[in-house]
Amino acid sequence: MSADVPILRSPHFIKPDHRRTVIRTFMPGDSPNALEQGQTRAERIVGRILGLSEDELADEYARLLSVLCGRHRDVEKVFLQRYENARELLRGGFSASGARAKLIGAYFSEEYAYQSAALFNPSIVRHPDQSGCPPGALRFILSLRAIGEGHLSSIAFRTGTWQPGRDIVLDAASPLAATPLIEYPQNDDGAVRLHCEDSHNLSETVLFPILERQRGGIEDLRLTSLELEDGSTLFAGTYTAVGGRGIAQELLTTRNFIDFKMHRLEGPIAASKGMALFPRLIEGRYAMLGRHDNENIWLLLSENLHHWDGGIRIVNPQWTWEFTQLGNCGSPIETADGWLVFTHGVGAMREYCIGACLLDRSDPSHVIARTRRPLLRPSPEERYGYVPNVVYSCGALLSGNDILLPYGVADSFTAFSTLTVDALLAAMD
Template sequence: MNKLSRHSDPILQPNPENDWEKEAVFNGSIIKEKGGYYLLYRAMSSPKDHDGKQLSLSSIGCAQGKDGIKFSQRKQLIRSEYGWEKYGCEDPRVTKIDGLFYIFYTGLSDYPPTPTGIKVCLAISKDLKTIQEKHLITPFNAKAAALFPKKINGKYALIITVNTDIPPAKIAIALFDKIEEIWSLEFWHKWYQNLENQTISVERINTDQVEVGTVPLETEKGWLVFYGHIQNYYQEQKRIFGIEALLLDRDDPRKIIGRTQDPLLIPEKDYEIEGIVKNVIFPSGAIVKNKKLYLYYGAGDTVCALAFGNIEDILKNTHNNPIKKVYKLKKYHQNPILFPDPNHAWKSKAVFNAAAIYLNNRFYLIYRALSNDNTSTLGCAVSTNGFKFEHLSNEPIYVPRIVLEQKIRANAFSGCEDPRITRLENKYYMFYTAFNGLNLPRVVMSTILVENFAKHHWLWSEPQLTSLEGVHNKNACVFPEKIAGKYVLFHRTGGSEIAIDFTDKLDFSSTNSLQNEGTISPRPGLWDSKKIGIAGPPIKTPKCWLLIYHGVSEIDDQYRLGLMLLDLKNPLKILYRSRYPILEATELYEKEGLVKNVVFSCGSVLSGKTLYIYYGGADKVICVATADIDEIISNY
């Protein structure tokens, strides 16, 4: 992706002679008129007493220039007048349509600011000298709204950022038959109730924060919008404020047809790194002159800055990015589907991380159950539809049997953990983690006849240790069929990589222990940078093996799920690996539990075209997400 080049210095700086813009001037929105260029910007006063509060009051200024770079004739255009903007007017975005200037901005009705007191407002001007009307726009928390500069299919279109201060924020589109509907609170109440269908999926990962930047630019390829994409938003010391771009369909701006893969700009210059707010840049205005992009942005929440780029290169690279929308699994709306049971001690603390089986038109979950003294056993639940499960037994179906699974210290974690189950001919092969709370975990295998499983006769074979002593190993399974005459096994050695082994037999009673004949490694800088491991056994499709896997980030230690597509004849050959996670902790039942911010899967079921992925939420409950198998494969 071609990066932007900066103008040598900020183009607008605080003016010590005007108290209303003495502290800061930033986030400038540009518009071209016959007389030249107008830059509307957020101005902050020197600290003052305002309605009994000590604050730097924000208002909106307007400056004029002839070349889009040098500006003068600065004046205050919009200031606080009504209750919904009592404590400031921030971050304007100006559009001219139907002969009038529509200036959307953020109004603050509380101080210190609260989410309910941060809303979108509108000022209407006929000449950018005076304001004829003002309106409160949103009855809910929102910022960063911009009106498209022309109607789309006969409708006015607004791009807006919702829930900016109760994240995750969502970028959304609103369409209006009449301009007056924009300030109809009745319209917005109905619109907000259907928010999910109004949003465009911009964020890539659950720790991103996104916000609309510029008024959309009309191009031959589509509507080009520059926006703020903040990585690692919830960790202040690790935040990266980046400027990125979206290309929206000309006839349906709810559809992303192109986007940047990486930031066009991040804080690097002194005036971006230092300021009232450090390490912040934010896009706020854009125009094109002779195929040259002029991108206006706020730097350090203190000055207005300018960067340049070749518009054709930006459009080309944005349009050519193969990832238009980050694919996510669909979470079941009634998650979680299984909870701990305080009436049964062996599963009173948690039920999670379930293997999955589909047998005789029924879904089975063989789940890890945790008692209050932290002993792990395995239970079983059954369903006819994959969503509503009932426990099969009031007792575990599998309990610790070997020394390595026995508890050594009171209340230490021990037992049989995180099963994965594969059917080979007339047997189910279960691999799980054995742990005694002291020694390194090892992989164990036990089998059961399909016939006995169907009858709920829990006649498991003697457990066999399959991994080497003294080697941290877990997350194991066997492929559901041989490849080139050999069994293929996944596991994880050393605590970070997926290991692959090939063996002639599934008998580990002697020296046939798991080794490490091939590996798949974490990826530096991405969501799976710290460690990875398989979810459930891979699923065979006509073109490839589909492997769901978990990854942990070095930045935030969150567990997320991704996918790989492996060659049918050589599973060491990765055909595709998801750049972004397909499932992550976004719901309370995934974010709060025994371990925060964890989604962890040990199994899935393919029934017809629907893939059911079962996963543990925060190491406490069991959940399910679904995907269309053709869609999940075709996305890559």
């Protein structure tokens, strides 16, 4: 019988902060019971603003700026963008300039606390810029699932430094946040491009659901550093897009964490959850793990990064803590002994635990070994939150023989743990 793995929980946490807000578009809806017919509610709002005297306009706009300018960067630029959006939506039925145009833009905007409810389910990759790191340390990027009002999920980021044998150091989060400039598909690849030049550091970047097929949120990004055939590196990760008609897997890619692309995945396996890319091609094909039957771990292979068919089941529930469901956490990690895969298992009372398995490097359909007991169960302090009895991760980071495993707690906040490859492999059957 396998032994318990020595795993060290860090004293550091990342918890949601309701003070972190972004300005997003607000469009007031119309009621069938409205007394005034012939105009939309939005048109009536614009009419009231156009009717303000210059003194009334100056007073209200000054008050608004005094409230917002310390909480958002370039707020007047945002107001002008919202003004142009409003003109487009209302088909150019009005015109204004200066403070009046900006005030109109403000009436079609709202502050949104994008992480007011939760900040969890992290994935992690090496930062592309390792300059200035102490010897033996490495910088990392965390992606996080942020939940705000209406249970709407978006993607947020944090950065930090980890030196094995010592604790992690998290970079301070900026008090500001920014949404990207959106470029909708204009060519054959069908990708939505997101430009985040307004973010002064990565903690300010927030990627929101922007398409109809994402209206319920974008969840659980599983990032990896993908080595392409030409030797270049692409940061890529699948996430779940929650739409009005169900869920689907999509792909987020970037080379610099400033410019991103959102790609829709195609094929019969795309309408599922939990897919995670291998960090390199296997025998000339892209490889992915998934759980499209919501019960087992599957290996998928494809010559096209954006199209996925079929697959073979490679790991099924075997132990009591995974009887209900078994799935991969994040992307597989390549070691000298094989592909190390952290798994999540769901047992009695819908308790989520984290385990692991080892796949053959040349033939990942072959399972070499797996943990009989969980590496992580919710501790007494981790059992309470938005969804109780859950520990869950979307990725881990390897440095030599050491592993940094960040994980979500009770669908509420993010914690960190460390362990070694040797101890983990020794505990597998």
